[in-house]
Amino acid sequence: LLPPELRHLLTHLFHRLLQTLTADTVSIVIDNSDANGLTNPLFNTIETYLSSKSATSSKVMKVAENPKSRTLSYSMSPNQDLLDYFHGFQVKWTSKSHLIMTQNGTSIENRSIVLSFDAKHRQAIHTMYLPKVLHDAEELEFKNREKRLFSNGRDHYWTSVPFSHPSTFETLALDSKLKEAIKSDLTRFVKGRDYYRRVGRTWKRGYLLYGTPGTGKTSLISAMANFLDFDVYDLELTAVADNTQLRTLLLSTGSKCVIVVEDVDCTVDVMNRSRGMKRSHDEMVSVNLSGILNFLDGLWSTCEGERLMVFTTNHVERLDPALLRPGRMDMHVHMTYCGAEAFRTLMKNYLGVGDHALLAEAEGLLQSAKMTPAEVVDVMMGCGDDAELGMRNVVEKMKWRQFEMAADAAMVTEKEV
Numbered sequence: 001l002l003p004p005e006l007r008h009l010l011t012h013l014f015h016r017l018l019q020t021l022t023a024d025t026v027s028i029v030i031d032n033s034d035a036n037g038l039t040n041p042l043f044n045t046i047e048t049y050l051s052s053k054s055a056t057s058s059k060v061m062k063v064a065e066n067p068k069s070r071t072l073s074y075s076m077s078p079n080q081d082l083l084d085y086f087h088g089f090q091v092k093w094t095s096k097s098h099l100i101m102t103q104n105g106t107s108i109e110n111r112s113i114v115l116s117f118d119a120k121h122r123q124a125i126h127t128m129y130l131p132k133v134l135h136d137a138e139e140l141e142f143k144n145r146e147k148r149l150f151s152n153g154r155d156h157y158w159t160s161v162p163f164s165h166p167s168t169f170e171t172l173a174l175d176s177k178l179k180e181a182i183k184s185d186l187t188r189f190v191k192g193r194d195y196y197r198r199v200g201r202t203w204k205r206g207y208l209l210y211g212t213p214g215t216g217k218t219s220l221i222s223a224m225a226n227f228l229d230f231d232v233y234d235l236e237l238t239a240v241a242d243n244t245q246l247r248t249l250l251l252s253t254g255s256k257c258v259i260v261v262e263d264v265d266c267t268v269d270v271m272n273r274s275r276g277m278k279r280s281h282d283e284m285v286s287v288n289l290s291g292i293l294n295f296l297d298g299l300w301s302t303c304e305g306e307r308l309m310v311f312t313t314n315h316v317e318r319l320d321p322a323l324l325r326p327g328r329m330d331m332h333v334h335m336t337y338c339g340a341e342a343f344r345t346l347m348k349n350y351l352g353v354g355d356h357a358l359l360a361e362a363e364g365l366l367q368s369a370k371m372t373p374a375e376v377v378d379v380m381m382g383c384g385d386d387a388e389l390g391m392r393n394v395v396e397k398m399k400w401r402q403f404e405m406a407a408d409a410a411m412v413t414e415k416e417v
């Protein structure tokens with residue numbers, strides 16, 4: 001209905017307007033696969049990054065279960081936009097899906113992701129935003145992977161099973177100050193790549209956990225591994241033939257792992273580094289402490305990535321001072337009998353209550369009854385979620401323990417007399 005001149009003018013103005021609106025927008029296209037059908041790994045990496053954003057920002061999203069980590073993973077549905085913000089500017093991610101012809105003439109669906117941003121941010125996108133996206137995606141992929149528990153057998157190789165120990169810092173009954181100190185130490189350690197590089201030290205940290213059996217040394221190791229999302233290598237020294245084999249085993253551990261040597265005082269002759277042979281259930285073990293210490297000090301520096309080494313012992317007094325020397329074990333953690341704070345954590349976790357009429361009495365008995373968290377757990381678990389019965393049985397057990405200890409003390413005095 002419009003005269004041609006007016007129509008021409010309006011078309012011209014419309015194109016000018018469109019140009020102004022889009023001229024400064026830059027787009028980067030990341031295809032799922034190329035014309036030969038080969039997958040583009042960058043596409044998956046970007047999808048991983050966007051999955052974390054989709055869960056919180058998208059209105060429509062696809063969801064699937066990650067079979068390895070049993071977690072849900074989200075992704076954008078086709079033709080969806082997702083806005084992301086970085087250093088005060090906005091970028092737009094768009095998910096697209098279209099058919100492409102392959103070389104043999106069949107058509108396949110190709111998905112792509114388009115990143116659009118204002119041209120004036122081009123520099124920042126390439127030097128800061130995209131590297132950050134890749135870094136975040138790498139961290140997410142690491143978090144979503146299945147953690148594994150490795151053990152060494154007589155065949156001198158590591159074999160692994162999925163690591164699923166449920167102990168975490170939340171379930172661990174431990175003084176809260178100590179818990180926080182360990183958590184911040186671990187966080188500092190994993191974030192310390194540049195620091196370790198700058199000061200010229202191997203990126204490792206040694207922990208010595210000592211205390212009575214049942215105070216939670218193994219539970220703490222699992223909590224540490226779960227906190228960091230690290231694999232665990234449970235090093236059984238009695239299965240290692242000699243120091244050469246020990247070094248081979250240690251060198252074949254992956255990065256981001258906790259290497260554990262439990263009951264170090266029982267498995268090797270830790271009191272005599274030079275002899276290096278000794279007892280473990282009457283077995284001769286030719287691995288010695290110097291093998292481990294040399295590795296900690298020297299060879300480990302050739303390994304890429306970060307590693308935690310954790311030794312546990314029930315008898316710290318039996319350990320060679322060389323292991324306790326500063327610089328060898330960076331943190332010594334004394335695991336003790338169940339205290340008031342630890343008791344409340346166990347009561348909440350196992351009996352499901354935050355307070356109870358018998359709590360004050362139980363707390364009063366804790367110090368003299370000297371019960372380990374494992375013993376408290378044992379009684380509580382026997383009562384299911386019956387908090388009444390659980391608390392009554394724990395208090396009874398503590399009184400009985402007090403009585404036994406008093407009787408033992410009386411017997412010793414009688415003998416002395």
Ligand SMILES: Nc1ncnc2c1ncn2[C@@H]1O[C@H](COP(=O)(O)OP(=O)(O)OP(=O)(O)O)[C@@H](O)[C@H]1O
Nearest residue numbers: 171172173212213214215216217218219373374377
């Ligand atoms: N501090 C704790 N917090 C929560 N649960 C604990 C704690 N300590 C012990 N337990 C419970 O007792 C069980 C045994 O504890 P764990 O194996 O961690 O103790 P341990 O000190 O390593 O003992 P051992 O020296 O005999 O190896 C655990 O499975 C857990 O249920």
